[in-house]
Amino acid sequence: MLVREAMTSPVVTIPRTATVRQAIRVLHEHDITALPVVDAAGRLAGIVSEMDLLRGVFERDPRAFARPVATTDSPPPRLVEEVMTREVETARPNGDVATLADTMMRTRIKSVPVLAGSEIVGIVSRRDLIAILTRGDARIRDDVLAAIEEYGPDGRTWDVSVRDGAVELRGVAGDQARRIADVLARTVPGVTHVSIQG
Incomplete structure (x- = not known):
């Protein structure tokens, strides 16, 4: 089976200059777990996952602790480019799904953008691979x-x-x-x- 037969397309992307809050809303609205991040020309610049977006956005609630908790002086990240992963594993539409699945399991990557040249044509997530296996x-x-x-x-x-x-x-x-x-x-x-x- 080829990657293009498993990928989700079109793919939802987000610009690197979007705020972390905007990215969180896009993930939630589309019920997805990761977004390819694009530069001003629409080329892949990175990927941002739920985990990336959750880092540093919550402050500790003092009601949950018996003693006062220390707060950090540094503000949480504001822009997607501050939290995105820049080294992105990618796939090609004519690649083999079995090879991609092995890579995803070995590296624990949850989503892989699919590129045709420099154009983002889709994305394969663990959910996409599971959906294939649900066929009767x-x-x-x-x-x-x-x-x-x-x-x-x-x-x-x-x-x-x-x-x-x-x-x-x-x-x-x-x-x-x-x-x-x-x-x-x-x-x-x-x-x-x-x-x-x-």
């Missing part, structure tokens, strides 16, 4: 069959079964037809594994 087995089976019927060689008939996203193909076919059926099945959203029997 019956729908996955139908989509695998449709892909094989449309693009597979010789109109060969395959018996397709799906359990928890794992696809099993059964049929008598040569090596090339088996490879093509395998590739086509792997392109279907929600497929987690493909095996060919027969």
